[in-house]
Amino acid sequence: MKLKTCRFIEHGIYFKQLAEDSLTVKHCCNMDALPENEQPHLIETYKGGEIDWEKLFEEKRKDREKFARGEYYDSCKNCWELQEIEADKEDYISHVTLAHITKCNSRCVYCGIGKDETLHNSPQKYRLLPLLKEMKEKNLLRFTGSLRYMGGEPTLLHDFEEITDMFVENNIPEIYLPTSGIKLSKAMLRACAKVPICNIFISVDSGCEETYKKIKGLNAYKAVMNSLKQYADANIMREHVISKFIAVLDINDNTEELDKWIAESKKAGVVMLAFDIEYSYANNVENEKYMKHLINLKNYADKQITLAGLNRDPYLPYIQKLQCFEQENKEKLENDTSSEIINIDISRQTKQQIEEQLLNIIKEKSIWNKPIINLTTEKFNKKILFFNVKYEKEITEEKQFDEILSLCRKLGFKTKLKTNANNFNKSIKESLKLSDIELLVNRKGNFAKQYFELDNKKVRFF
Ligand code: SF4
Incomplete structure (x- = not known):
């Protein structure tokens, strides 16, 4: 039966590191930008061990019924995941989102994790591979949906390779990985060759070693460009490997850096680029004074990406906010x-x-x-x-x-x-x-x- 609902509400589970020693388990998506109180939590503090699956599916059933009646959470109402999809009433999980570490191997100037030592070095207290295996054995996990990673840097998970291989071997049709690209994953190279939608977002944010270091706090530009090339070459759909650039005030918000980023990404064999803006521009009224500059920068990036014969991924959240701002203020801008x-x-x-x-x-x-x-x-x-x-x-x-x-x-x-x-x-x-x-x-x-x-x-x- 077709319903306007969300695949993550229907059959999703999301493990997110909450504090140093606990996870929160949600039965929806990874839209962390939403207010915490609007995100349905299943288990506030998961500390390892058994999960009460009956309780989990009871909660999911309540939400599924609400969505079937057209009653959505406020934060879901404008979400692009709310779509007409084939929905069933069975209890199983097919969309798994893992964000169970915040540990990271870079310190991007725009990211809160890099500024917080506890989060940046947080140990991985719980391994989710045994739990996923148990779900599979109990027939609660079906490999018909997606595996999504968030972080921290997902490739630093102890069981990242095994979890990825497990989903790939079971023919998962979709994987999503946002990564710094500093560590190249062999399991993801295997996934690239087999998974129909294997989206890998690599955060490059620069077109040279010097700017990379200013944004990321370390020298890893060459390693990142190598990962970009290897993933792009291995992927059955080259456009699923995306080179990402987040514009940061006074560091990389200039045409020279954009030109170099586009040229270097093209040299690495990438055909899809994603231009985005730093979080505070889109979410801070105080920063509206920079909007015209950012719109100019976005339009410049668009033009140059097209001239280079490449494509731009239009779906990043903050660029969407910028586009809304541009539309709402079209006359004023002119x-x-x-x-x-x-x-x-x-x-x-x-x-x-x-x-x-x-x-x-x-x-x-x-x-x-x-x-x-x-x-x-x-x-x-x-x-x-x-x-x-x-x-x-x-x-x-x-x-x-x-x-x-x-x-x-x-x-x-x-x-x-x-x-x-x-x-x-x-x-x-x-x-x-x-x-x-x-x-x-x-x-x-x-x-x-x-x-x-x-x-x-x-x-x-x-
Ligand atoms: S915010 Fe979007 S993806 Fe998340 S549960 Fe709501 S509709 Fe689904």
Whole structure:
């Protein structure tokens, strides 16, 4: 019988590490982003040993009946897993989600686990392989659904290889593994060759060793790229191996890093890329001031991924939030800049003062309808024969120029400036590629043509 329900509610189980020495067992999914009180818990603190299966299925039956009546948890109402599916009334588990360690082999700047020593090094107190074997023997486990890992880093589980092999040998049709890729799993290589949907998300977040280290806290870029290549080559569906990039403010949120990530992923044989944004951007109203920059970055990534002949995975949760924001504010985004011009002489103020001024503009007005920021620098007098001529210092020679222009870009301001273009400035290049800028260029400047070619609509000559 077809019902609008969720496969995890119907036949799922989820083991999640709760504290140092206990697991929580849920009879649903791994949507940890949902409020804890909205997640149905089956066993609050599982400390190993027997599971009362009758109690478990009694709880599942209650939820299944609720869903059959169209009564969903608030957090489920907009979930993409809520679908018309074939539902039965039998008691068995076919979707297993394992997140029973938080131990990890990297320390991503955007992840809470890396900042908490107890979680980062948490020992694995319970092995779930015996329990899964028992479920199989009792005919409670059917291999018709999916095996999903969460973490921590799942490949660090003591029984990761055995559990994966057990599901693969029993012909599970779907596996999902989010991984750092630092440790290459032989069992997952075997799974790639056999499982029809073997989704492996590798968190790369960079296009070179240096940025990788800044984001992850260790040198493992080469190992990760090797895993990406090996999984992609082994997978019966190459597009199921996904190279992931999470944009983090001031570390990798630039076009150069995105270009390198796309090129390196392609070189590794990957055809599916996933661009996402760091959690706090999507969930923090305070950070809405960066939204325009993130939308520009997302659109740039989309364009470059397509130009490289690759595909973008559209289903990451925070990018979806960003897309909703973009849709809801379409008109405001199109008319974001007013005709008002605010002049800022960058030779007379510190970067902090300018930042404060820009943030105040946003605070007092809004993140929308912002004035154009005209960046200028000091003028000086020069005596030529009998005349005093007023000269403007070359703005790109100001020490803090790059940082200030970057700030304008990230806060979504349209910026105006004048340059002699005798030196090539990377921050100008970034603004031409990514944001709104009006660039007045000396036509005789060495790099005038290069700027013009980057975006001829944003460059004017004098
Ligand atoms: S949040 Fe989604 S996946 Fe989780 S139980 Fe609800 S409908 Fe299912």
